[in-house]
Amino acid sequence: MIPRSKDVAERAGVSRSTVSQILNGHAELFTDETRARVADAVAELGYQPSAAGRTLARGSSDIVIALIPNTTFGSNLQDIYGALTNELAQRGLTLVLRLSQDSAESLDRLAMGLKPRAVITLTAMPEDQKAALATRGIEVIEPDNSSGADVNAQIGELQARYLIDKGYRSLAYAHLHDERNDPFGTPRELMFAQECRSSGLPEPRVLHLGINPESADAALDQLGGRGFAVACYNDDVATALLHAATQRGWKVPDDLALVGMDNTALSRLTTPPLTTVGYDASEVIAASVRSVLSRLDKSDDARTSVDVRVEVIERASA
Amino acid sequence: MIPRSKDVAERAGVSRSTVSQILNGHAELFTDETRARVADAVAELGYQPSAAGRTLARGSSDIVIALIPNTTFGSNLQDIYGALTNELAQRGLTLVLRLSQDSAESLDRLAMGLKPRAVITLTAMPEDQKAALATRGIEVIEPDNSSGADVNAQIGELQARYLIDKGYRSLAYAHLHDERNDPFGTPRELMFAQECRSSGLPEPRVLHLGINPESADAALDQLGGRGFAVACYNDDVATALLHAATQRGWKVPDDLALVGMDNTALSRLTTPPLTTVGYDASEVIAASVRSVLSRLDKSDDARTSVDVRVEVIERASA
DNA sequence: CTGAAAGCGCTTACAG
DNA sequence: CTGAAAGCGCTTACAG
Incomplete structure (x- = not known):
């Protein structure tokens, strides 16, 4: 049988309102004696207030x-x-x-x-x-949004800065093709592009691909040739591109440089391992x-x- | 203002019980006329019954x-x-x-x-x-459990059969090191081992590793040498092993054969791409x-x- | 075919 | 310091 506040009240020898008051933060109104009795009754009965009743009230x-x-x-x-x-x-x-x-x-x-x-x-x-x-x-x-946007802008900026400082001049940004999985792509790409401009570089290419060989290969086609450095929406995108490049015999990073995002466990396991963007998850x-x-x-x-x-x-x- | 069943009743010119009956599957008791009036009132008011009230009742x-x-x-x-x-x-x-x-x-x-x-x-x-x-x-x-166990047993069996039919004789099963992530490991391993026995092969080695290079490398050490075929708990485990093997200069599948599980998107993107176990997700x-x-x-x-x-x-x- | 009434379990003024 | 009473929004016998 499921205990009700009535049962608790009876067992403790008080009224239901007293039980309710004590359980809802007005315990200070009562004597230690009363409080203890209610607490005991609750414990003995294993009483859990009904959410429905409480919600209604x-x-x-x-x-x-x-x-x-x-x-x-x-x-x-x-x-x-x-x-x-x-x-x-x-x-x-x-x-x-x-x-x-x-x-x-x-x-x-x-x-x-x-x-x-x-x-x-x-x-x-x-x-x-x-x-x-x-x-x-x-x-x-x-x-x-204020800070969320900041973080994503930061990521785009970071990827761009890293690549530019490394000496890459032909940049691209690679989105996930399926927009539902690319919720932060736009702010990141925007900041990435802006960073290119402010460094006097041409507008970056923008790629959209799925996590599969065909799509990655097509993306490489769009690039038109070797020598690009691409910032990826995440490590999976980078992995797909890496795979397509390897298939073609392109050397990474010489023929195609890749920077991922997320620092997934798998990003250490590609050949070569991915340069990526990481963050302290516990901090987030x-x-x-x-x-x-x-x-x-x-x-x-x-x-x-x-x-x-x-x-x-x-x-x-x- | 949030509409209550009372509001609906008044608007429809009926009692609250009528509203409740009609809304709870006893609509057949009433005239079309009444039903329509209630339906209209509900729609106009945007009435949603309170879960709390209903639960309580x-x-x-x-x-x-x-x-x-x-x-x-x-x-x-x-x-x-x-x-x-x-x-x-x-x-x-x-x-x-x-x-x-x-x-x-x-x-x-x-x-x-x-x-x-x-x-x-x-x-x-x-x-x-x-x-x-x-x-x-x-x-x-x-x-x-009856069928869940079946499926997992099936998977272990399938991996073993495939490997054995391919001619591999030194088999191993690779778990995920973190048990929380390896919920189905045991039934799969058991069936895998049984299949080995019934084919007259020695007991398979059992490996436990995490998804990172060091752990995968240690697992390879445990194997003691080339020539093993290992069935993995999932494609991530296979990827880790593949990476460690590649680092050592072992050829996959010649020096180390790997069969994954899950057919993840990424399993097509390793070099070489992983042989794995797949299933129709929509069916599952x-x-x-x-x-x-x-x-x-x-x-x-x-x-x-x-x-x-x-x-x-x-x-x-x- | 429809409505008045009781009751679900709780909380919260209110009165003492 | 404590209890009787009303009320939250709904459903469901029950009576008609």
Whole structure:
């Protein structure tokens, strides 16, 4: 039998309101004696308040929904949510994940029904959807674009600077062909291009490819010949290009220089190993968690800046 | 202002019970006229029933919780959950994800509070935790071990058969060193070993490595020399071994034969490309979804067999 | 075919 | 310092 607050109250010999007060942060109103009795009863019965009852009474639940892009739930993202889950649990909040693929309407239903304390989204949410949630009084925590944009711009800049300093003059930027998997491509490419211009170099070529030999080969065709240095959206893109180049007998980095991004485990295992951009994942995690938390707490300065140090890791592909 | 069933009732000129009945599958009790009026009112107001109210009244919510191992949420798993989300939505159920990393206690709290219709877990759940949920009347849907075991056994067998048929005689099985990421390693290895025995071969060597050059190199040391054929837990493991072998100047497949598993995009991009084990992802997805659904529906024959065709994809590493 | 009423489990003024 | 009562939004016998 599932214990109710009534059961706790009876066992402790107090009223239900007393139980409720003590359990909800107004314990200071009661004597130590009463508090202890309630605490004991809760423990003995294994009482867990019903979320439904509480939500109904309070008008909002203790749930926080995080929308995850169903295309890219890498281990980093996972670690972020893992940390966030724990952090929120300490504040009595429950983080629950939701694949964001599904229709706005479906999210709407979920949000309406669950009355979550907040909805966290990693990618920008359409205005109308945000409005819908706002109407229902649900807070939406969006990515901190100010700093998010910064990080991506930083990455583009870093890749460009590295390549230019190395003496490369014919540059290109390689996107992932599938746009859903290339959410940060544009800001990175833009900054990459700008860095080229400010160094007096021509506009970089822009490539789009999938993670397969054919597509990578076609991308190489588009380049028109050897001697390019290309900054890649991620290490997988770099690996695909590396493979296509090797097939053609091009030497990397002499005929084609490659700088990846993410510093994946596999990036050390190509031949030659990839020069890439890395960052301290735990730092990113901590920063992201801090950012979400500060917004949830409505602390005045919501803009905890997510300051991520990003650096190129030189190996042998550029 | 958020519309309530009361608002709908007033607008439609009926009682709240009528609204509720019509919305909950007893529409046939009412005249077309009444139904239409209610439907209109719902649409005009944008009414969404409150999950809290409904849960309280019914004793169980429309939520299904899926526990995800926080270590391995690959794109396959993601697709499965994506499909499941949609499928469940059509039945009025909402799938919500939960990182399973956190304490049993925390899940307990969530389950207690949310009163989900079911909890889906991919890995076997500890008995006591299962018991706890059962006590609360929450159904636990565990992996269908009968067929799950089959598939993994199949994979081990397939890798062994392929290698043996190719003429290799010195076999080894390579696990991922981190056990959390190697959930299916044991059944696969077991079947792999059995297949060796039944072909009159010696017991296969067993390797454990991480996805990095040092670890892969050490694994090669353990092998003691050239001439082995190793079945890998996944393509990443195969890639690591391939890299270490290449570094030593070993030829693949002559000095070291490798068969991976998963047929990842990257497995086509190594040099040489990996021979691996592939399967039709959409088939797996469909089967998994069917399996969960049938258990949810309590349909008699809960054991919809997950029949996945798995096959080796021959490329150049073995 | 439809409505009044009770009840789900909790919280929160309010009164004492 | 503590309890009786109302109310959160819904569903479901039950009576008509």
